[in-house]
Every structure is written in structure tokens, then in C-alpha cells.
Amino acid sequence: MSENLNWLDRLKNSFDGFEPNVQSNWNAFESRLDDLMQGGGDLDLMRQVKSAQRFAIGATSVAAGLALWMASPWLIEMADETQNQSGSVANTEVLMGEEVPEVPSVEGVITLTDDGSEELIRGEVKHAMKLDPRLVVETTESWNEVEKPAMGARTSTTFVLNLPETTVRGKARETSSSDFKSGSAAASQGKQLESALEMVNPLASSEAVEKVGQVEEAKSVGSDGDFDEVSDLTGFNVSVQEACAGTSVSFALNGLDREGSVLWNFGDGGFSQDIAPTHVYENAGTYDITVSVRAPGDGTIRTRTVENMIVVRPKPEARMRWEFPTANPNRATVRLLDETDGASSSTWFVEQDDILNSEVKLDIPGEYHVNLVASNAFGCQDVAVDDIKLGSRKEAIAPALFSPDGDNRYDTFIPLLVMDFAGDWSLSIWDGNSLVFETSNELEPWNGRLPNGSLAPKGKKFVWKLETISGQGERNLFVDEVLIDG
Amino acid sequence: MSEIELRKHIEGCKQRKRLSQKWVFERFYRPMFGVCLRYTNDSDRVQDMVQEGFLKVFSNIDGYTSKGSFEGWIRRIMVNTAIDSIRKDAVHPVDATEDDQLERLIENEEVHELDFEYGYSVHDVLDAMNELSPAYRAVFNLFVFDNYSHQEIAEKLGITVGASKSNFAKAKRNVRDTLLSKNKMKVAK
Numbered sequence: 001m002s003e004n005l006n007w008l009d010r011l012k013n014s015f016d017g018f019e020p021n022v023q024s025n026w027n028a029f030e031s032r033l034d035d036l037m038q039g040g041g042d043l044d045l046m047r048q049v050k051s052a053q054r055f056a057i058g059a060t061s062v063a064a065g066l067a068l069w070m071a072s073p074w075l076i077e078m079a080d081e082t083q084n085q086s087g088s089v090a091n092t093e094v095l096m097g098e099e100v101p102e103v104p105s106v107e108g109v110i111t112l113t114d115d116g117s118e119e120l121i122r123g124e125v126k127h128a129m130k131l132d133p134r135l136v137v138e139t140t141e142s143w144n145e146v147e148k149p150a151m152g153a154r155t156s157t158t159f160v161l162n163l164p165e166t167t168v169r170g171k172a173r174e175t176s177s178s179d180f181k182s183g184s185a186a187a188s189q190g191k192q193l194e195s196a197l198e199m200v201n202p203l204a205s206s207e208a209v210e211k212v213g214q215v216e217e218a219k220s221v222g223s224d225g226d227f228d229e230v231s232d233l234t235g236f237n238v239s240v241q242e243a244c245a246g247t248s249v250s251f252a253l254n255g256l257d258r259e260g261s262v263l264w265n266f267g268d269g270g271f272s273q274d275i276a277p278t279h280v281y282e283n284a285g286t287y288d289i290t291v292s293v294r295a296p297g298d299g300t301i302r303t304r305t306v307e308n309m310i311v312v313r314p315k316p317e318a319r320m321r322w323e324f325p326t327a328n329p330n331r332a333t334v335r336l337l338d339e340t341d342g343a344s345s346s347t348w349f350v351e352q353d354d355i356l357n358s359e360v361k362l363d364i365p366g367e368y369h370v371n372l373v374a375s376n377a378f379g380c381q382d383v384a385v386d387d388i389k390l391g392s393r394k395e396a397i398a399p400a401l402f403s404p405d406g407d408n409r410y411d412t413f414i415p416l417l418v419m420d421f422a423g424d425w426s427l428s429i430w431d432g433n434s435l436v437f438e439t440s441n442e443l444e445p446w447n448g449r450l451p452n453g454s455l456a457p458k459g460k461k462f463v464w465k466l467e468t469i470s471g472q473g474e475r476n477l478f479v480d481e482v483l484i485d486g
Numbered sequence: 487m488s489e490i491e492l493r494k495h496i497e498g499c500k501q502r503k504r505l506s507q508k509w510v511f512e513r514f515y516r517p518m519f520g521v522c523l524r525y526t527n528d529s530d531r532v533q534d535m536v537q538e539g540f541l542k543v544f545s546n547i548d549g550y551t552s553k554g555s556f557e558g559w560i561r562r563i564m565v566n567t568a569i570d571s572i573r574k575d576a577v578h579p580v581d582a583t584e585d586d587q588l589e590r591l592i593e594n595e596e597v598h599e600l601d602f603e604y605g606y607s608v609h610d611v612l613d614a615m616n617e618l619s620p621a622y623r624a625v626f627n628l629f630v631f632d633n634y635s636h637q638e639i640a641e642k643l644g645i646t647v648g649a650s651k652s653n654f655a656k657a658k659r660n661v662r663d664t665l666l667s668k669n670k671m672k673v674a675k
Contacts, residue, residue, distance in 0.1 A: 007662070008630050011611055015631060018608050020523060022533075024515030026508055029537050036541050037502065367493075367552040395489045417490065 244380035245315040248278045251289070265290035267310070284314035316340045318374040318384035327364075327465055327479040332390055335359050340374035340382070347373040350388075364390040364479055389476040396466050396478035401485040404448025404455055413482050414445035415466050423470040429482075430463045448484060456484045496556060499547045507544055514557065515540075518564045524627045525568040527616045539567040565632050569642055572620050614664035622657035629654050 243249045251264060251272075264272045266279045267287030281287065290305040319339040326333045336358040338346035348355050349371040350362070362368055372384040393400060398415035405411070418425050419442055429437040429446050436456075437446045446464075448456045456462065466478040492513075498506025515536065522535040542563050550559050615623050624643065628634040629650075634642070636650040643650070 008658075011661075012630055014608055014611055015520070015524070017517075018520040019516035020519050022516060022519050022529075024512050025533075026511055029511060029540060030504075030508075032537060032541060033507065033544060036545060389493075391489075397490075 241309070242311045242313055242378070243281060244378065245281055245284050245312050246382070247315070247380070248280050249310065250278045251276065251291075261294040263292040265292075265305075281310075281312040284312050286311050313378035313380050314376070315380045316343055316374050316376040316382045318343075318372050318382035320370065320372045320384050320386060322370075322388060322475070324465065324467065324477050325359075327477065328463060329364065329392065329480050331361055331363055332477060332479060333359055333361050334388055336370065336372070338372060338374055340372070340376075340384075342376045343374040344377050345375045349373070362388065362390055365392045365395060366390050387474075389474070391476060391478040393478075393480035395476075396480070398464070398466075398478070398480060399482065400480075401483035402448070403485045410485075412445035412447050413464070414439075414442060415464075415478065417468070417478070418442050418466070421468060421470075423468060423472075423474075425466060425468040427464060427466045430465065431460075436462060458484050460484050492556060493552075496547070496550065496552070499544060502544075510543070511540055514560055517557070518560060521561055521564045522568050523612065524615065524631060525565075525572060525624060526620065527612065531571070535568050535571050536564065538571070539564040542567060561632075565628070569624060569628075572624050573643070610665060611661070614661045617664050618657050618660055622653055622660065625650055625653040626657035626661065 262273060262275050264274070264277050264279075266272070266281070267289055268281055268283070268285070270279050272279065286308050287310050288305055288307045289309040290303060292301055292303040294301045317340060319341075321337045321339050323335045323337065324332050325335055336348050336355075338358070340346070346358075348358060348360075350360050350368055367390070368388045370386050370388055373381055374384070375381045393415075396415035396417045398417070399410070399413065402410045402413045404413075413429075414427065418427065421442075424440070426438065426440045427446075428435060431450075436450055439445065450456055461481045461483050463479065463481055468476045468478070470476075495506040495509045495513075499510055518536050518539060519532060522532045522539070523529075525535070526532060539560070543560055546563070550556065615626065618626060621643075625639055628639045628642070629636070636647045636654070639645075639650040639654075640647045645653075
């Protein structure tokens, strides 16, 4: 059998380094790549979100019946589309009496697989476009990522507004865009609007304070000031609730007939026509929420504003840094430092493991994915992601030995990586725990001299450490040994 | 090519940077062409496999974890792409027969006959493999060059382990016979 193996092994060896003399045709390939990347715009979005370690992905976008609303909400809706993160389905209804011609919708399913093996992300995209001058666009996107459990980076807040079905009944009337916009609808016909506002999972899950809203203050005003005031709103119960900036807040209406149409004004310039929308507040502050409901059939419009309904707490900006207190050629100790302003707690993940303290020992060479989940006093969290890259002699392009004997050949030591390095670097030479030499100038390599001025003895090995920070802020550590040769 | 330069461009590919994609494409095009060329001798088809493979490389680049060799990772994608392409080939269905006897027979022959003193040129081997059916060729390639076990080959091609082994035995005998008949090697006896 050994001959047999030899035969096949030699067959195999004959292909070592085999590179047929063919021309790579990048231009032809690039056009295929363009098609893939364009068609994969959604994939690209998912990739970005995934790489940012966000755990609930979704895009909700609604831009419907645009002509019916002011121009500004339209622009904001479009901007919103890129910001919403929480999975949700948007349903758009046309707030308009006229029929819009049907245009076939496009549906598709995207399944993204990672490394060709496991299905990590599922997603579904349905796009329906109705190409009518009155412009109705419906977009539904929903995603769920099954790869990892949430690392606590997300806080979720849900407001539920109970809206008994009776409240959306009103006298039949014509609805038109201008009516809705000017708010002249006869909205006072309905019965009392009773709403209870409930909040679920108000802040970071670990620090969740379960609150059920029950009312101190109830207010309602017309959306444009001249909306017919509905006087019987005392039952509209609300309570101030909290959420974190940058996280999705869900709103829900209970008791609304499915046929009804809704407009939410989130108070920060964002709008939605979804019955149960989600919204991301980017900035801390106190916001008024307005919801307008149009009854099915008769078009009665009611608008309720709850002032100061939601208090959005600032989100921390997670920032991290690390140091290398000790390192030998096989292993480095990395001290992780949370530099987030106002952080009250931090959780570290290196690769997939959460680590108990902020020091971790890592093998060299290797590249390690680090996540920092930082929380502030409000329980709002942010995640920072970075890579710790640890290299050895090979990656730093450093010689294994040199001979500081003054013969002008290999008299000094410096890793070649630092030549023309675009960024900062610092090289240190160590004899055990004592520092022998340090430089940040490639014109001043180590000449083999010890601190006392003598030459390092032949046959001795020294550990060197090279830390680099590129112009783009990428930090690397290289550690290895160098031998003093004769 | 320094490791750092490669890492930089892999990172660039993860950020969908066109220049990095081009760099990776051009750096690995030829070796990957060599990989796919082992699976079929139709050079248009090889070109298509390689391009298809690179599309997978760039769209799955986030799946590359920096743990193993990047070239090895690309190579696996290329092999998978080549196999997918061959499997679509209804004209050359995979031979799913098992033949233990043949397998043993061939093994015995080889002990006596095959101790060649010299290596082979790539073109000799490619020529010999061109004589194989695409299915035999795939099994032979996967086992000899791409280090797949019979178990893995069986899973990949949807055949039994026994069928993989006897396909391999037949392929091996054919390759050997072709090489011998060309008198391109000496038999040291």
C-alpha cells in the first residue's frame, strides 16, 4: 500500500503550486459582481447590521398615500426607512376614496447562508409598487436572525393603546386628502375614545421595570390645531414611559377595526401609518405622541395627542481600548478598557465567550473579535465591536536573528513592517520582565546594546513587542523572539 | 504577498471595497483556475466555475473567520462550485454502483505494478483525467487532491460510501492505465 500512496501522493504533488497560464478577466467578472451586489442590496444591509452585532433586524417602511399627507412626513418616512431596526410588518392603507389601479406586486424570499452551511439569517421581502400618480408604495420587510441570542444590546419598548372598536365609528362622510390634512373632519361624532396605554419591557431587559400605564394626565389636541376637538377624551389614559435612544419602540392600538386607518406622529418628526408601528428615537428627549384614527367606511377622523408620553434616555456611545500588559511569543495578556462616557457597567465578549474580568489571555498569532456592551445609568446600552489582532514574526516581517558584531551585515534589528508604516508604532525589546530597548523610529533600530552599554551575548534570545496603530485606527500587536547570532 | 496585505484586502472585501475584491480576484484567479481545471477540461466551463466561485467568495466573505487559511477557504468554495456544476450535468449521472471485488482487485494490482520512479507533469495527469467520466473524475479529484474522505464524498455526491470507493478504484485504475500507456513513466521493479 505504501507504493500505492506514493503513486497518488506524487500525482498530487505534481499539482503543487500549479497555476495555469490564463488571464484573469476582471472586467467580465466585475459586471457579474455588480449584478450580485445590486440585487443583493438587502443582503448588504443585513450584512452591515449583522456585523454591528445587532440582534433584531428589520426595516419597516411606509410611504403610502403620500399625496394625502404633508410633504414633510413623506421625507421623514423615507429617512426612517434606513433607521428602523426592529422587525415589523408594515401595512399601508390608502386613505383615499378613489380606486388605485392594481399593478402586479413583486415578491421574493431571500435566504442568506453563511459559509454555505448553516442558515443564519432568514428574511423575507415583499415589495409591491403601484405606479400611480397618487403614489402608493408598500414595502414589507421582515427579518429574524437566528444566529445568536441577544447580547443585551437591544432594549425594546412597547406601547399598547387600547382602542375599543366603538370609538372608530362615526357618521359617514367623504374623506379627502385635504380634509384629513386640514383636520376639518367631523370627528366628534363617535363615542368616547377609551384608551389604555400599556408598556411592556420598558428598558434593558435586565433592568426592566414593569410599568403599566395608568394615567395622570390626559390631553388631546387636534393635529393641526383646528381639528374638531373631541371633548370626551378623559378616558384616554396615559402615563409617561421611558425608552432608550437608538432602540426601537413599538406602539400598538388595540380594538381598532382592521379596516381602520391610522397615522402615528412620534413627536420627533417621524410618522407611521402602521397600526402597530415601531419607531427608533435617535435623540434623547421628551416626546408627544399623536395618533389619528380614521374610521372605516365613513372616514371619521379622530386625533389624540399625548404630551410628554415618552421620555427617551440617552444612549451611551460604547468605546473601547486595550493594552498589552504582558506578552510572550505564544500568548499575550490583553487588558480591555471601557472608555464609554458615563458607563455604569460593561460586559465583554471575546469571540463568543463572555469574560469574567477585563483581562484575557490570547494565543499568538490570532485575530479576536471583541464586543463591549456598555450600559449607562438609565440602563441604555450600546455595543462596540473591534478586532484584536495578534501577530508573530511572520506577520511583522521580522528577522529571527541578527548579528550585532559591527560587520555591517545584519547588525541591527527592526521588523520590516514598520518601514513606511502609515500610522504609529512602538517597538520594545525585553529580557524577561526588564525593558532593554524601545524605539518608534525606523531609523533607530535596535543595535543589540543592553541598557548598560554592553553588547547582548551571542546565543541569547530576546522577546520583542511591536504595537501598531494604523491611520484607520486598526491596532495590532506582534510578539516574537529574536536571537543574537554570531 | 505579505500576510498583512492579504488581511487588509480580506477586510476590504468584507466592506465590499471594489479594489480589494479585484486584488483578491487577481491574486487567486490562476490557482483557482487550476483547481477547477481538474474537474473539467472545458475551459469555458472552468472559467464559469471560477467566476461563480468568486461570486460566492465575495458574497460569503463574512463567513470567513480568519481562523484558517484564506486560500484554503476559497479553494473549498471552488471545489463545491465545481461539484455543483458537475452535479447539474444530467448527461453524466453519478455512478452509484458498489463493487467491492473490483476495489480489492485493483488495490492488489497496484502493490505489484505501481512504484514509479518519476513524478508526472500536470499535463500528463490532466490528460489522464480527461479520459474519465465527470463523475469518476469528481470522486478521484475530491479524494486525491482535495482531501475528502469517502464519507464526505458520498455525502457531497449523494451516493453511498461503497459507491464512492468503487468509483475511486475504477478512476484510479483508468488514470494509471492512461499514464502507463503513454509510457511517460518508468516502472521500477
